[in-house]
Amino acid sequence: MEKNLQAIVDHTETILSSISTRPEWEQSKASILGPNGSLTQVAKGIGSLSKEERPVFGQSLNQAKRQIESLFQSTLTKIDQHADLASLGKKFDHTLPASPNHIGGTHPLTNVRRKVVSIFRKIGFTVAEATEVETEWYCFDALNTPQDHPARDAQDTLFFPETSVWSNVSKKSKEKNILRTHTSSVQIRTLLKEPPPLRIIAPGRCFRRDTVDATHSANFHQTEGLYVDKNVNVRDLKGVLDFFLRELFGEKLETRLRPSFFPFTEPSYEVDLKAPNLGKLSDRWIEIMGCGMVDPEVLKLVELCPDKWSGFAFGIGLERISMILHGIDDIRHFYQNDQRFLSQFSNAL
Ligand code: PHE
Numbered sequence: 161m162e163k164n165l166q167a168i169v170d171h172t173e174t175i176l177s178s179i180s181t182r183p184e185w186e187q188s189k190a191s192i193l194g195p196n197g198s199l200t201q202v203a204k205g206i207g208s209l210s211k212e213e214r215p216v217f218g219q220s221l222n223q224a225k226r227q228i229e230s231l232f233q234s235t236l237t238k239i240d241q242h243a244d245l246a247s248l249g250k251k252f253d254h255t256l257p258a259s260p261n262h263i264g265g266t267h268p269l270t271n272v273r274r275k276v277v278s279i280f281r282k283i284g285f286t287v288a289e290a291t292e293v294e295t296e297w298y299c300f301d302a303l304n305t306p307q308d309h310p311a312r313d314a315q316d317t318l319f320f321p322e323t324s325v326w327s328n329v330s331k332k333s334k335e336k337n338i339l340r341t342h343t344s345s346v347q348i349r350t351l352l353k354e355p356p357p358l359r360i361i362a363p364g365r366c367f368r369r370d371t372v373d374a375t376h377s378a379n380f381h382q383t384e385g386l387y388v389d390k391n392v393n394v395r396d397l398k399g400v401l402d403f404f405l406r407e408l409f410g411e412k413l414e415t416r417l418r419p420s421f422f423p424f425t426e427p428s429y430e431v432d433l434k435a436p437n438l439g440k441l442s443d444r445w446i447e448i449m450g451c452g453m454v455d456p457e458v459l460k461l462v463e464l465c466p467d468k469w470s471g472f473a474f475g476i477g478l479e480r481i482s483m484i485l486h487g488i489d490d491i492r493h494f495y496q497n498d499q500r501f502l503s504q505f506s507n508a509l
Pocket of ligand 1: 342384425451474
């Protein structure tokens with residue numbers, strides 16, 4: 161009998177060394193310690209022993225039972241630890257390189273717009289906005305641009321069909337809707353809404369019927385500027401633009417006003433600039449923007465008396481600023497959403 165007990169302990173050790181799951185463990189335990197298990201069977205043999213033999217055998221039985229139970233317990237602990245580790249998945253290799261961190265950035269045109277707005281904010285300009293859909297009156301007539309002006313040709317301007325309805329774009333009378341060809345229409349919308357003195361800039365998207373190439377795009381961005389007050393003169397215009405352009409392109413900048421023509425300003429100028437820090441474009445005159453004194457006809461059209469009020473206006477292309485600052489040679493890069501291009505300029509100006 162004693163031998164049988166030892167054989168069961170040995171057998172327990174053998175089977176426990178080969179099991180790895182809880183169901184196997186349950187089954188093995190039942191086969192040894194269960195009601196029909198091998199140890200239980202041997203224990204039943206106690207009845208056939210003499211009175212003297214029984215306590216001795218009883219002791220051996222208890223000892224074998226404790227040994228077996230402790231074997232089962234330690235095997236169970238191992239099985240559970242194993243299951244826990246397996247549920248955690250593969251071992252993590254913390255020496256591997258980290259995956260790249262894709263944080264989005266702002267578009268180069270957004271950066272320019274924010275910079276322009278922040279410069280003008282320093283000298284008291286606020287931002288004005290209007291819709292990209294306009295009417296012929298606000299985009300042309302009110303800006304003293306006659307019916308037969310080439311800009312109004314269907315070759316240059318995108319017209320909406322006469323049946324289209326834009327309930328959020330007020331009309332002067334029954335003129336057609338168009339996509340604005342410049343932000344100068346915001347001058348008119350603002351002058352009709354707010355009494356002077358006023359100082360606004362109006363950044364926004366414009367549309368022209370252009371064939372797309374490296375320097376032309378059917379949609380592009382401008383910032384308009386308008387200053388109306390008493391006794392505003394060309395010196396004020398030059399002073400404001402010099403301040404703005406130096407903040408943008410650096411202190412070493414030179415500027416000049418070159419006579420030009422716009423229907424809504426008189427006199428009108430193109431502004432040229434020259435700076436030593438503009439890469440390929442350094443140290444030569446580059447045309448940057450249009451400007452002029454608000455034409456008295458425009459003031460009359462918005463019912464302001466030209467004897468009392470005067471002002472200046474200017475318009476600058478945001479793409480052009482970015483192209484000069486960063487040496488970008490193709491306007492199409494701005495609209496193709498190529499990460500290799502965009503990520504070079506995110507959050508930089
Ligand atoms: N609107 C003009 C353009 O698109 C620019 C401009 C604005 C010129 C204001 C003078 C005054 O070219």
